[in-house]
Amino acid sequence: MSSVELRKVDKHYAGYHALKTVDLKIEKGEFVVMVGPSGCGKSTLLKTIAGLETINSGQIVINGRDVTREEPGDRGIAMVFQSYALYPHMTVAENMGFGLRMANRPKAEIDAAVKRAAQILRLEEQLGKRPKQLSGGQRQRVAIGRAITRSPEVFLFDEPLSNLDAALRTQMRVELSGLHTQLGSTMIYVTHDQVEAMTMADRIVILNKGRIEQIGSPLELYANPANIFVAGFLGAPRMNFIEAKAVSVDASGVSVAAAGLPALSLGGIDVTGLSAGDAVTIGIRPEGLRVVEAGDGVMPVFSSQVRLVEQLGRDTVLYVDASPLQTTNSDSGTGNFTLQLNKVSTVAVGATLRAGFETGDAYLFGPDGRTLTPRKPVAST
Amino acid sequence: MSRLWRRNRHWVTPALFLLPGLILFGTVILAASIETVWISLHDWDGIGAKTWVGLANYIELADDPQFYVSLKNNVIWLLIFMLAPPIGLALALIVNQQIRGMRILKSLFFVPLVLATVTVGVVFGWVYDPNFGLLQLLFGAFGGTAPALLSDETFVTFAVAAAGLWPQIAFCMILFLAGLNSLNDDLIAAGRVDGARGWRMLRHVVLPQLSQVGFIAIAVTVIGALRSFDMIAVMTSGGPYGSCTVLAYQMYQESIFSYRFGYGAAIATVLFVIMIVFIAWYLNGLIKAERSNA
Numbered sequence: 266m267s268s269v270e271l272r273k274v275d276k277h278y279a280g281y282h283a284l285k286t287v288d289l290k291i292e293k294g295e296f297v298v299m300v301g302p303s304g305c306g307k308s309t310l311l312k313t314i315a316g317l318e319t320i321n322s323g324q325i326v327i328n329g330r331d332v333t334r335e336e337p338g339d340r341g342i343a344m345v346f347q348s349y350a351l352y353p354h355m356t357v358a359e360n361m362g363f364g365l366r367m368a369n370r371p372k373a374e375i376d377a378a379v380k381r382a383a384q385i386l387r388l389e390e391q392l393g394k395r396p397k398q399l400s401g402g403q404r405q406r407v408a409i410g411r412a413i414t415r416s417p418e419v420f421l422f423d424e425p426l427s428n429l430d431a432a433l434r435t436q437m438r439v440e441l442s443g444l445h446t447q448l449g450s451t452m453i454y455v456t457h458d459q460v461e462a463m464t465m466a467d468r469i470v471i472l473n474k475g476r477i478e479q480i481g482s483p484l485e486l487y488a489n490p491a492n493i494f495v496a497g498f499l500g501a502p503r504m505n506f507i508e509a510k511a512v513s514v515d516a517s518g519v520s521v522a523a524a525g526l527p528a529l530s531l532g533g534i535d536v537t538g539l540s541a542g543d544a545v546t547i548g549i550r551p552e553g554l555r556v557v558e559a560g561d562g563v564m565p566v567f568s569s570q571v572r573l574v575e576q577l578g579r580d581t582v583l584y585v586d587a588s589p590l591q592t593t594n595s596d597s598g599t600g601n602f603t604l605q606l607n608k609v610s611t612v613a614v615g616a617t618l619r620a621g622f623e624t625g626d627a628y629l630f631g632p633d634g635r636t637l638t639p640r641k642p643v644a645s646t
Numbered sequence: 647m648s649r650l651w652r653r654n655r656h657w658v659t660p661a662l663f664l665l666p667g668l669i670l671f672g673t674v675i676l677a678a679s680i681e682t683v684w685i686s687l688h689d690w691d692g693i694g695a696k697t698w699v700g701l702a703n704y705i706e707l708a709d710d711p712q713f714y715v716s717l718k719n720n721v722i723w724l725l726i727f728m729l730a731p732p733i734g735l736a737l738a739l740i741v742n743q744q745i746r747g748m749r750i751l752k753s754l755f756f757v758p759l760v761l762a763t764v765t766v767g768v769v770f771g772w773v774y775d776p777n778f779g780l781l782q783l784l785f786g787a788f789g790g791t792a793p794a795l796l797s798d799e800t801f802v803t804f805a806v807a808a809a810g811l812w813p814q815i816a817f818c819m820i821l822f823l824a825g826l827n828s829l830n831d832d833l834i835a836a837g838r839v840d841g842a843r844g845w846r847m848l849r850h851v852v853l854p855q856l857s858q859v860g861f862i863a864i865a866v867t868v869i870g871a872l873r874s875f876d877m878i879a880v881m882t883s884g885g886p887y888g889s890c891t892v893l894a895y896q897m898y899q900e901s902i903f904s905y906r907f908g909y910g911a912a913i914a915t916v917l918f919v920i921m922i923v924f925i926a927w928y929l930n931g932l933i934k935a936e937r938s939n940a
Binding site: 312315316317336337338339342343344346347348350351352353354363364367368411415 | 830832833835836837838839840841842843846850851854857
């Protein structure tokens with residue numbers, strides 16, 4: 266039995282279709298991260314699970330019980346808000362025990378639950394304080410503690426770390442993952458930060474414009490994005506996209522031509538609905554590109570000028586002038602191509618280099634954005 | 647010159663901005679208050695020469711039965727006015743519901759605030775009229791006769807204060823409505839997730855967020871009750887036989903009708919001292935709130 270199940274969930278606001286027939290099954294004990302650009306509906310989806318937003322049609326089932334019409338307090342969920350949403354007039358202990366108090370639990374039970382949560386989150390010293398007297402990280406812990414004391418079936422997190430500074434965010438990320446292992450509860454986590462998604466999730470749900478684009482484990486989504494949106498969304502720096510044209514299509518593969526590149530012959534392509542002359546997109550991850558010496562045997566090669574060099578310590582990210590390639594949808598600005606080198610590079614800005622990639626690392630996306638290249642093995646170390 | 651300016655501008659600029667307000671406050675409030683205290687130590691008809699009498703006005707006041715009537719009535723006003731914050735809150739909670747037609751109701755409740763106090767006084771004067779007033783119509787419907795509230799020594803203060811209460815409730819309602827509009831949505835959501843609803847949501851999540859507004863509503867209502875004057879002037883002129891007068895009205899009467907400016911100033915000074923207790927409490931609360939927000 267799955268822990269949370271969404272069946273054809275539809276949500277409209279006035280003149281705006283926020284969730285479009287969302288189907289989703291989340292298993293017991295799973296850590297699912299919902300991620301997507303702002304306005305994709307991820308927070309709305311979380312709020313519909315919480316019951317803070319009603320849905321126009323569909324069904325929400327938690328632990329086998331249809332809770333579609335139930336109040337948030339009756340659904341067996343707890344939620345951690347981005348703003349923490351701690352009751353400012355209550356002490357830390359009162360904040361954490363409030364849910365049980367509203368459920369009319371005996372005081373001894375409330376105290377025990379609060380104490381246990383405080384122990385887990387190292388908040389014993391703060392129990393008598395008000396939220397105002399706490400640091401951002403401590404407030405976040407209290408918000409999590411308030412969720413823990415209710416011992417819910419499902420934890421819901423709405424961008425809980427986005428108000429913390431970078432160092433604290435990394436620390437809390439590790440702590441939250443640890444907490445998930447310790448409690449073993451189902452957790453649904455919304456974020457726009459793909460690092461959080463990649464590092465914490467058992468499964469990632471990628472949302473775009475109110476629709477689920479793809480569901481899968483982080484590495485699976487990274488290696489095998491279902492479409493150009495997922496390919497572009499996961500990975501930093503982003504995947505490079507090259508506008509191209511299918512020259513010839515047959516059962517054995519596709520021949521693709523792109524301005525500035527030698528013709529590419531890609532095998533194992535899903536050619537359904539694809540015909541010669543169609544506009545396609547070639548995708549190549551920054552780490553799939555390499556600097557090529559003259560005469561090297563690697564495949565498609567183009568030369569270009571280095572515009573910016575970012576030294577990351579071990580890695581180097583190079584932004585090079587993409588012309589004459591036609592790039593689209595890249596976050597380094599149109600007209601740039603991104604290379605991530607697995608070493609410190611001494612390349613200087615203004616230098617000309619030859620970049621190339623192996624055809625096996627390239628992705629091909631059809632006119633509708635669907636991935637056409639065959640499955641790639643999930644990265645292993 | 648420019649050097650002098652640079653060295654001093656850090657205090658000259660704010661001082662210049664504060665100056666108009668300070669001058670106004672200094673002449674209209676501070677100087678006037680001090681002069682009032684000064685006058686209260688004299689016997690003065692308002693035109694001729696002042697005669698120094700020391701504390702004689704205050705000693706006379708302490709023996710004046712009318713003074714105690716005024717004081718008692720001020721307390722009654724205060725107690726009745728204390729109904730305004732809770733009733734205003736209740737109305738705000740009702741009209742804040744998302745129900746069709748609530749906007750019209752909201753505007754209707756807003757009306758007494760738009761009316762001049764004098765108008766409210768006159769309207770209530772008609773309501774209380776024992777011959778053709780609304781009250782008489784109500785009593786008449788049950789076959790009774792309405793008491794002549796405004797000429798009854800026992801009821802008159804209550805009747806006038808009730809008229810003053812009407813706009814005060816509307817004012818409190820507006821304050822609480824503004825407070826309800828600025829509630830933190832996330833806190834309400836957190837309360838819903840925690841299973842708080844109905845009365846307990848109100849008590850534990852909503853009302854604590856309104857405490858600041860509630861404080862202002864109470865403070866403003868206290869001060870409003872103490873300085874009540876216009877309603878009495880319009881409805882009864884303090885009568886019958888001075889039975890519904892309050893300190894502010896008695897001061898006005900002594901000064902303007904009896905030409906006893908010194909005595910009136912002494913009453914004003916006593917009222918000022920009473921007020922200052924509440925104002926100090928109010929300012930203290932405001933400063934505390936400001937500090938806790940910083």
